[in-house]
Structures are given as structure tokens and as C-alpha cells.
Amino acid sequence: MRFSVTSRLPAFPLADRMIDLKNNAQLFDEMWGHDSTLRDAYANFNNWLEVEEPARLRKKQTEAERLFRLSGITFNVYSKDDKEKETERLIPFDIIPRIISAREWSRLSTGIEQRVRAINAFLHDIYHRQEIVRSGRLPIELLTHNEAFLPKMIGVSPPGSVYTHIVGIDLIRTGPDEFFVLEDNARTPSGVSYMLENRATMLHMFPELFSQNRVQTVLNYPRQLYRSLAKCTPAQTDNQPTVAVLTPGTYNSAYYEHSFLADKMGVELVEGHDLRVVNGRVAMRTTRGYKAIDVLYRRVDDDFIDPLNFCSDSTLGVAGILDVYRAGGITIANAPGTGIADDKAIYSYMPEIIEFYTGEKPLLKNVPTWRCNEPESLSYVLENLADLVVKEVHGSGGYGMLIGPTSSKRELAHFRKKLKANPGKYIAQPMLSLSTVPTFTRAGLAPRHVDLRPFVLVSPRGVDITPGGLTRVALKKGSVVVNSSQGGGTKDTWVLED
Amino acid sequence: MLGKTAGGLFWMFRYLERSENTARLIEAGQHIALTQPASFGDEWASVLKSAGSYASYVNHHGEDILHDRAIGWMLRSRDNPFSILNMAAAARENAKLVRTALTREVWEAVNENWLTLRDALARKVSERDLPDVLALIRQRSAYVRGALNGTMLRNEIYDFARIGTFLERADNTARILDVKYYVLLPSVVSVGTSIDNVQWQTILRSVSAEGGFHMTYGRDARPREIAQFLILDKRMPRSLSFCVHKLQENFYYLYTGSESHLLCHDLCDQLESHTTSRTIDEIFDSGLHEFITNFLQSLNKLGSQTEIDYRFYN
Numbered sequence: 001m002r003f004s005v006t007s008r009l010p011a012f013p014l015a016d017r018m019i020d021l022k023n024n025a026q027l028f029d030e031m032w033g034h035d036s037t038l039r040d041a042y043a044n045f046n047n048w049l050e051v052e053e054p055a056r057l058r059k060k061q062t063e064a065e066r067l068f069r070l071s072g073i074t075f076n077v078y079s080k081d082d083k084e085k086e087t088e089r090l091i092p093f094d095i096i097p098r099i100i101s102a103r104e105w106s107r108l109s110t111g112i113e114q115r116v117r118a119i120n121a122f123l124h125d126i127y128h129r130q131e132i133v134r135s136g137r138l139p140i141e142l143l144t145h146n147e148a149f150l151p152k153m154i155g156v157s158p159p160g161s162v163y164t165h166i167v168g169i170d171l172i173r174t175g176p177d178e179f180f181v182l183e184d185n186a187r188t189p190s191g192v193s194y195m196l197e198n199r200a201t202m203l204h205m206f207p208e209l210f211s212q213n214r215v216q217t218v219l220n221y222p223r224q225l226y227r228s229l230a231k232c233t234p235a236q237t238d239n240q241p242t243v244a245v246l247t248p249g250t251y252n253s254a255y256y257e258h259s260f261l262a263d264k265m266g267v268e269l270v271e272g273h274d275l276r277v278v279n280g281r282v283a284m285r286t287t288r289g290y291k292a293i294d295v296l297y298r299r300v301d302d303d304f305i306d307p308l309n310f311c312s313d314s315t316l317g318v319a320g321i322l323d324v325y326r327a328g329g330i331t332i333a334n335a336p337g338t339g340i341a342d343d344k345a346i347y348s349y350m351p352e353i354i355e356f357y358t359g360e361k362p363l364l365k366n367v368p369t370w371r372c373n374e375p376e377s378l379s380y381v382l383e384n385l386a387d388l389v390v391k392e393v394h395g396s397g398g399y400g401m402l403i404g405p406t407s408s409k410r411e412l413a414h415f416r417k418k419l420k421a422n423p424g425k426y427i428a429q430p431m432l433s434l435s436t437v438p439t440f441t442r443a444g445l446a447p448r449h450v451d452l453r454p455f456v457l458v459s460p461r462g463v464d465i466t467p468g469g470l471t472r473v474a475l476k477k478g479s480v481v482v483n484s485s486q487g488g489g490t491k492d493t494w495v496l497e498d
Numbered sequence: 499m500l501g502k503t504a505g506g507l508f509w510m511f512r513y514l515e516r517s518e519n520t521a522r523l524i525e526a527g528q529h530i531a532l533t534q535p536a537s538f539g540d541e542w543a544s545v546l547k548s549a550g551s552y553a554s555y556v557n558h559h560g561e562d563i564l565h566d567r568a569i570g571w572m573l574r575s576r577d578n579p580f581s582i583l584n585m586a587a588a589a590r591e592n593a594k595l596v597r598t599a600l601t602r603e604v605w606e607a608v609n610e611n612w613l614t615l616r617d618a619l620a621r622k623v624s625e626r627d628l629p630d631v632l633a634l635i636r637q638r639s640a641y642v643r644g645a646l647n648g649t650m651l652r653n654e655i656y657d658f659a660r661i662g663t664f665l666e667r668a669d670n671t672a673r674i675l676d677v678k679y680y681v682l683l684p685s686v687v688s689v690g691t692s693i694d695n696v697q698w699q700t701i702l703r704s705v706s707a708e709g710g711f712h713m714t715y716g717r718d719a720r721p722r723e724i725a726q727f728l729i730l731d732k733r734m735p736r737s738l739s740f741c742v743h744k745l746q747e748n749f750y751y752l753y754t755g756s757e758s759h760l761l762c763h764d765l766c767d768q769l770e771s772h773t774t775s776r777t778i779d780e781i782f783d784s785g786l787h788e789f790i791t792n793f794l795q796s797l798n799k800l801g802s803q804t805e806i807d808y809r810f811y812n
Contacts, residue, residue, distance in 0.1 A: 071602075072594070072609045250594045259597040269598045273812075274502050285501045287654065287808040288757055 505810030
């Protein structure tokens with residue numbers, strides 16, 4: 001079949017691109033670069049796109065939504081005003097993939113591995129001798145005044161010395177070779193089911209794309225996750241270890257992911273009320289009595305995991321699990337107390353942390369960060385508020401943050417007050433111009449800002465990074481907020497083979 | 499397998515079975531209402547009773563049973579826990595809970611069942627659309643059953659799904675008999691009248707058994723044979739006998755031989771022998787109504803004992 005030229009989908013509506021370029025000369029598009037030159041990784045894809053009929057693509061975009069709806073990959077949205085009211089929503093999926101070359105990926109993954117090794121060494125250190133504090137590179141207050149630091153973990157060595165079995169490193173890009181780490185997710189990184197479902201959906205809808213492009217697979221992730229967890233089994237087990245996933249329950253926003261991972265790994269999905277400590281082991285209630293668990297991949301926060309040791313009214317955890325853990329009777333992944341490593345105040349020390357434990361310069365840069373508890377930084381931040389992004393140290397999900405450049409004078413004044421009242425609660429960063437990737441909009445393809453969360457598995461045998469990850473895209477024109485709770489969508493992320 | 503998962507499967511399939519049966523009951527009720535409008539004013543009360551929705555209806559709407567309201571109550575009322583819409587949601591919630599025990603096909607069939615019914619039942623269903631909506635409900639149930647049969651391993655997951663299904667089905671057939679038993683009693687006054695013929699046909703229709711009955715017993719519906727068919731016929735997939743036989747079979751599969759003795763197995767064996775050891779004449783002689791009442795009680799006990807023995811909740 002032949003298409004007339006006019007029926008083709010323009011790669012970008014010209015006007016849209018011009019506006020964005022005018023606003024920011026630095027804008028980098030991952031397909032079209034700084035100057036509208038097609039970048040190599042997208043060459044094959046572009047050949048396909050150029051002859052694709054817009055009507056077909058539009059149909060595929062609708063079909064994708066139906067497929068996601070059917071699979072049940074929904075998340076519950078919490079409204080701040082009404083916590084009782086939950087609605088099931090789909091995270092919008094964009095059918096235009098984000099493509100990363102083998103060379104780019106190899107640089108990224110080396111940097112990620114360095115960072116993750118440093119994080120594990122850091123966690124081991126702060127729960128043991130605290131050399132980094134003794135050496136004067138990290139203020140002790142960052143640990144002692146931090147709720148994410150768990151004194152009960154002091155002196156405890158997790159099986160295989162692995163603290164963060166699963167890590168998600170959030171990256172942003174500003175140019176061909178400019179990547180920055182925006183955030184380390186060291187406690188319970190989520191989103192991996194989207195990485196997998198996005199790929200499965202693309203394979204289903206556009207099989208031809210995968211014969212034309214050599215894309216590294218991500219679909220081994222569940223198997224690797226199982227192997228990685230099984231390797232961390234406590235020493236006393238000699239049979240095939242029993243692994244289980246602990247979920248807060250069907251009403252949790254990430255429940256789909258919990259059940260998805262348990263299903264794909266072929267392990268039980270348990271809730272707190274399925275578990276109990278029996279004969280010094282954590283065991284699950286089966287139809288034939290209690291069965292001991294060796295490795296628990298928990299998707300429940302530290303605070304709720306053990307009502308005896310932490311939050312006493314929690315029904316999500318297991319009474320006494322921490323005692324079993326300290327006695328070496330179970331592996332908890334990620335280890336309790338790892339949350340300290342993804343604290344935003346600690347984040348600002350990551351370059352020092354990496355150097356301290358690896359003896360190398362960090363391969364991946366941090367976004368420059370001002371700690372507002374330091375008087376000099378605070379006054380700089382107050383003066384330049386309109387150009388900065390300010391985040392809560394303990395916040396997540398894009399809530400409670402200020403984006404200076406897009407805020408009104410009133411909003412700035414209001415935030416300035418909050419900042420002065422409680423400077424220790426905030427950090428500030430420059431407004432970086434996130435890279436864009438062409439994204440399907442009503443008017444055709446348009447550049448939209450993206451970030452990237454690769455998923456990393458750590459076991460005593462090493463660090464395993466899945467080639468790809470979750471690309472989140474801010475669907476609103478000009479927006480840089482990619483969080484799904486704030487109108488973000490996702491894309492399939494391709495890492496090409498060499 | 500987790501006790502919770504066994505419980506989730508059990509309830510998921512009870513809801514699916516009851517929802518399908520409720521659709522069938524509404525269909526039979528509607529058929530009577532359209533063909534015998536004058537003589538069957540209280541038919542909707544029987545239908546509500548058979549569907550287990552009578553008490554809640556009266557509680558909510560009062561004693562006055564209105565055709566439209568009765569249908570709405572059973573189809574889509576948010577206030578009736580056993581409306582088809584609520585049961586589709588409950589089946590899906592349970593499926594979510596036991597997602598790891600299901601194949602993708604079964605999960606998607608249950609999910610799509612809910613998505614489809616949610617849309618089809620979003621607004622009041624007009625009389626004109628009712629046949630299509632009821633057909634849709636039965637069709638969606640058939641998809642779930644097809645996915646279950648075609649893709650699930652025959653292991654204990656399947657056994658609990660089947661136990662839920664047949665416990666519910668036995669309960670539903672028994673309740674239809676409970677509500678209508680009097681039209682099956684040999685009575686001098688009404689034998690052979692057209693009224694009874696309609697009632698008998700309705701009973702058969704509400705268990706989708708008209709064709710099967712005629713195939714087995716010929717054109718004329720007679721009460722003794724209808725009772726025989728619905729209680730004792732082992733070929734009839736909704737008969738009490740068929741259901742308890744399936745229950746016994748699935749409980750037997752669950753038994754590994756090594757565990758300590760479970761009471762629910764005994765209860766199931768007892769139920770099976772009480773149900774199948776007598777002829778229909780003996781059942782009539784010792785009292786049909788009493789037989790059905792006992793059956794419902796034993797079934798109920800079997801359900802609760804299964805929950806305990808297989809640790810659904812603790």
C-alpha cells in the first residue's frame with residue numbers, strides 16, 4: 001500500500017518545536033538532538049515512522065489503552081482531601097519508544113553499578129563503624145536526626161552483606177553525554193511492572209519494530225529477580241529457598257505490581273495477616289499449616305513491617321520479624337533501614353560517599369544541590385527562588401515541591417515563608433532542562449520531557465542492571481513533572497544491541 | 499498454597515456462579531411475567547427468594563414487589579450485596595487477591611466480565627435491552643469458565659475453584675426447589691392444570707434444563723420427574739446429586755493422605771450419601787420440603803467447615 005505524502009505524520013509539528021526552542025535554546029531532543037539532526041539510535045525507527053499511517057498509529061494508541069485496562073495494570077490515586085476515596089486509573093502509555101544506544105547504555109550502567117556498590121558500602125558502614133562520620137565527611141546529625149536511620153539495625157549484618165537488593169536510580173538527561181542522577185530509590189522502588197508491561201504491549205502491537213531493530217530484552221527481569229533474591233538466602237537453608245512477596249494488600253496503589261512480580265517469579269504473594277513467627281522462623285499460613293519463608297521481598301515500609309519493633313498499630317507487618325531477622329532466620333529485601341540512602345539530604349553527599357567507598361570519582365553526576373539547613377545556601381536559595389526547584393527532604397511522588405520558573409509571585413512568596421520557617425526540611429536544585437522524546441499528542445508528535453529509572457538487582461554475586469528501565473514522560477506541554485500522580489505517562493525504553 | 503488464596507478462589511467462584519444463576523432466574527421470571535401476566539403477580543417474590551435477595555429487597559423497598567424494582571435490585575443495585583453488578587465486582591476483587599494463582603486468561607476473563615458488566619449495568623436497563631444484557635451476563639460467565647477449563651492446571655487451585663462453584667450451584671438449585679417445592683407436591687386439586695405446567699416449566703427454565711428434561715423424559719413435565727431430574731439425575735449438571743458428587747470428587751483430590759483427618763471431608767461424604775441414597779419416592783414420602791431444608795443446612799455447614807479446615811482466615 002502506498003501513502004501520499006500528506007498522510008504522513010510529521011515528526012514534529014514545526015510550530016510546537018519552534019516555541020520550545022525559543023523558550024530554551026538548550027533543549028535537547030533524544031531523537032532530533034539540539035539542531036534537528038536525526039540521531040543514530042533513532043535512524044531505523046524513523047524509517048518505520050515515516051511510512052506509518054497516522055490513522056493506524058492513532059488506532060494503536062487506543063488499542064494500547066484497551067490492552068492495559070484488560071491486564072488490570074491500574075493504580076489507585078490518593079486524593080489529599082479525601083483519603084477514603086480511591087479511584088482506579090491507568091498510567092497513560094505513549095507508543096513512541098525512547099531509544100538508547102549500546103554505547104550510551106554501557107557508560108550509564110558502569111556509573112550506576114559504581115553508585116549502587118557505594119550505597120551498599122555506605123549502608124554497611126553507617127550501621128557498623130561509621131567510618132565516614134569519623135573521617136569527618138558526613139555530619140553525624142544526618143544520621144541521628146533522621147527517621148530513616150534505624151538504630152535497631154546497628155551491628156546487624158544482612159545475609160550476603162546486601163542491603164539494597166532492588167534499586168531504582170532516577171536519571172535525567174540534558175545533552176548527548178549529560179546524564180544526572182536525580183534520586184536514588186533504595187527502599188522500595190516501584191514501576192518495574194510498567195517496564196515489563198510496556199515492552200509486552202509493544203511486542204504485541206508492533207512486532208515488526210522488533211525485527212527491524214535489535215532491542216535488548218527486559219523480559220528476563222522476574223527470573224533474575226528470583227535468582228538474585230534466592231542467592232541472598234540466610235545461611236542455614238540448604239534446600240531451594242522459599243521466597244515470598246509481602247504486599248500491604250489489594251488497596252495499595254502498587255498492588256498490581258506486587259501480584260505481577262510474585263506471579264512471574266512463581267512465588268506466594270503474602271500480606272501481614274498470612275504471616276506469623278513460628279519456631280523462630282517467619283512462616284506463612286498455607287492450607288496445610290505454616291511454612292517457613294527464607295527470603296521476603298517486602299513492599300511494606302520499615303515503619304509498618306514489625307508492630308512489635310516499630311509502629312505498634314500496624315496490621316501490615318509481622319510481629320517479631322525483626323527479631324527473627326537479627327537472629328539470621330530470614331532475609332528481608334530490601335534490608336530495614338536502607339531508606340536512609342535515598343534521603344534527599346544524604347543525596348547531596350553522594351559524590352563524597354562514592355569517592356569515600358570506591359576511591360574513584362563518581363561516573364554519574366549529581367544535580368547540584370543546596371542544603372537549606374546551611375545558612376549560606378539558604379540565603380542563596382531565597383534570593384534565587386524563581387530559578388530553582390525546591391523539594392522536601394523527605395517528600396516523594398512530586399508532592400510538596402516548588403518549581404520556581406513556573407510559579408506565580410504569590411506561590412513564591414508563600415513558599416519563601418515555609419522555607420524560612422523550616423529550612424532543614426528543604427533542598428534546592430537548579431532547573432535543569434530535561435531532554436525530550438517525541439510523544440503522541442492530538443496534534444501529532446511533539447517533544448515531551450522525560451526521565452529514566454533503570455532497575456538494578458544486587459546479590460552477593462554482583463550487580464545486575466536490566467538494559468532499559470522505566471521512562472516517565474510529562475505529557476503536558478512544557479511540564480517537567482513526570483510523576484504518574486501528576487499527569488505523567490510512560491514509554492517503552494529500548495537499549496539497542498551493539 | 500496460602501489459606502487466604504484458597505478462600506479467595508472459593509469466594510470468587512461462588513460469586514461468579516451465583517451471578518450467572520441470578521441472570522437465569524431473572525430470565526425465567528421475565529418469561530412468566532410476559533406470558534402469564536395476570537395469574538402470577540407474586541412471581542417476582544419467588545424469583546427474589548430463589549436469588550437470595552428477597553429479605554434485603556423488603557428491607558430496602560418494603561413488601562410491595564414491583565416488577566421493575568425487583569429486576570433492578572437483582573441486576574444492578576449498589577445496596578444489594580448479591581446484585582449481579584456487586585457480585586461481578588466482588589468476584590474481581592477476589593481474583594485480584596488470588597491473582598498469582600490464576601492464569602492470565604482467567605484473570606483477564608474475570609476482569610473483562612467486570613468491565614463489561616459495569617458498562618452494561620451503568621444505567622437502568624430498559625425492558626427492551628433486558629434480554630441482551632442477560633445474554634451478555636451468561637456469555638461473560640461462560641468465558642471465565644472456558645478460560646478456567648482450558649488453561650488452569652488440575653491442582654488444588656482448581657479444586658478450590660470447583661468447590662466454590664459446586665457449593666454455590668447446589669445451594670442455588672436447592673433454593674429454587676425450596677421456593678417452588680409446593681408445585682411439585684402431588685396434589686389432587688391442581689395436577690395437570692395449565693397453571694402447574696407453567697410453574698414446572700419455569701423451574702426447568704431457571705436451571706437451563708428445559709431441553710435436557712425433554713430429551714430425558716419426553717414432552718410432558720410431571721412434578722415427580724422434575725424433582726427426580728433436579729435432585730437425583732447425575733447427568734444433569736445443576737442437580738443436587740451432580741453437585742455433591744463433584745464436591746466429593748474435589749475434596750477427594752485435595753486429600754493427600756498424609757494430613758490429619760479433616761472434618762469437612764466427613765461432612766461432604768455424609769451429604770453425598772444423604773442426597774443420593776434414596777429414590778425420589780422415598781424423598782417424597784419422608785417430606786420434600788424437609789429434605790431440601792436439611793440439604794441447605796448441611797451444605798452451609800460444609801462451607802463453614804471448609805473455611806476452618808483449610809485455614810481461609812486463620
